[in-house]
Amino acid sequence: MKKVLRSFFLIINYKTIIVTTLSVISTYGCYHAGLTAKFPDMLVGVAIVFPVVFSIGSAYNRRETALQRFSDFKGHALAIYYAMRDWPVDKQHDLPQRVKVVVETMVILMRTMFTTKQARAIAGNEKKIFQYFSQLSAMIIELRNYGVQSGEISRINQYLSKMIIAYDNLRIIYAYRTPVTLRAYSKVFIYIFPIIYGPYFASTFNDFSADLEYVMPVLYSFILVSLDNIQDHLEHPFDEIGEDDIHIDEKELTMHME
Numbered sequence: 001m002k003k004v005l006r007s008f009f010l011i012i013n014y015k016t017i018i019v020t021t022l023s024v025i026s027t028y029g030c031y032h033a034g035l036t037a038k039f040p041d042m043l044v045g046v047a048i049v050f051p052v053v054f055s056i057g058s059a060y061n062r063r064e065t066a067l068q069r070f071s072d073f074k075g076h077a078l079a080i081y082y083a084m085r086d087w088p089v090d091k092q093h094d095l096p097q098r099v100k101v102v103v104e105t106m107v108i109l110m111r112t113m114f115t116t117k118q119a120r121a122i123a124g125n126e127k128k129i130f131q132y133f134s135q136l137s138a139m140i141i142e143l144r145n146y147g148v149q150s151g152e153i154s155r156i157n158q159y160l161s162k163m164i165i166a167y168d169n170l171r172i173i174y175a176y177r178t179p180v181t182l183r184a185y186s187k188v189f190i191y192i193f194p195i196i197y198g199p200y201f202a203s204t205f206n207d208f209s210a211d212l213e214y215v216m217p218v219l220y221s222f223i224l225v226s227l228d229n230i231q232d233h234l235e236h237p238f239d240e241i242g243e244d245d246i247h248i249d250e251k252e253l254t255m256h257m258e
Contacts (some may be wrong), residue, residue: 010242011229012222019194020221026198027217036203044220048193051186052227055178059234066173066237066246072166074253076159077103080136081257083156089147095139100257102139106132107250110167114174114238114248129167136160177235190228194221 030036081103085096106129113125140156194217201217208215233242240247 010233011226013229015191015229016222016225019191019225020218023194023198023201023217023221024214026195027201027214030198031202031205031213035199037199038203039197039200044193048186048189048224049227051182052190052224052231055182055186056227056231056234058178059231059237062173062177063234063237063244063246066170069166069169069173070246070248073163073170076163076166077253078256079159080140080156080163083152083159084139084143087148087152087156088143090145093142093146095142095146096257098139099136100254102132102135103257104250104254107248107253110170111238111248111250114170115240126171133160133164133167136163174238178231183231183235186231187228190224193224 081096081099084099088095109125109129109132113122113129116122137157137160140153140160143153143156144150197220198217201214201220204216205213234244236242237244237246238248239245
């Protein structure tokens with residue numbers, strides 16, 4: 001029950017209350033001023049609902065892609081760890097432990113980087129992450145000292161290359177989101193539509209029983225703002241606020257490095 005309520009209050013927030021209140025006030029004022037109009041209902045679908053649903057679908061696909069790329073990152077990190085642990089003929093080395101520390105630190109930095117909005121912090125953490133990639137590359141070269149053949153070292157370097165690609169894909173998903181102009185267009189119409197449609201809602205007063213006149217402006221406001229809130233939560237899949245966000249947990253990865 002708590003989870004349901006938490007999910008509900010993520011999409012019904014202060015913006016919903018503000019827009020709903022303004023919509024009711026607009027409808028009330030138009031009715032008592034005799035200002036009524038029959039606006040077409042299809043305008044809502046064409047101008048607002050379709051762009052918002054498109055944005056939600058686009059944000060959801062980005063989240064699914066981010067999940068796949070994070071799985072790629074973790075999978076190749078584990079492959080490097082197992083190669084460091086199992087492939088050398090000479091087991092007298094600490095490469096697996098060093099790899100574990102580096103990978104754990106990288107995941108912590110990724111979580112910090114993807115949950116912040118400060119450009120300076122992002123740039124600084126990204127520089128550190130590539131320094132850790134460089135350390136992993138140097139560790140792979142060290143395998144020559146412990147009986148690992150050059151062909152096997154080349155294969156491990158491919159794992160590292162795929163880790164770098166997976167990380168860069170995650171960074172791009174974080175940095176480039178749904179087109180800004182489309183989001184701005186949707187938000188403007190979502191927030192002003194229930195208000196400017198006051199004359200339309202006022203014209204329907206005679207179609208409802210007493211005390212139900214304001215059902216339409218309230219429903220329109222709740223539905224449209226809720227859709228916008230859903231899109232906002234999906235838009236940033238790393239902020240760990242929404243129910244559907246990606247949780248980057250270093251312990252989930254390093255628990256398999258034993």
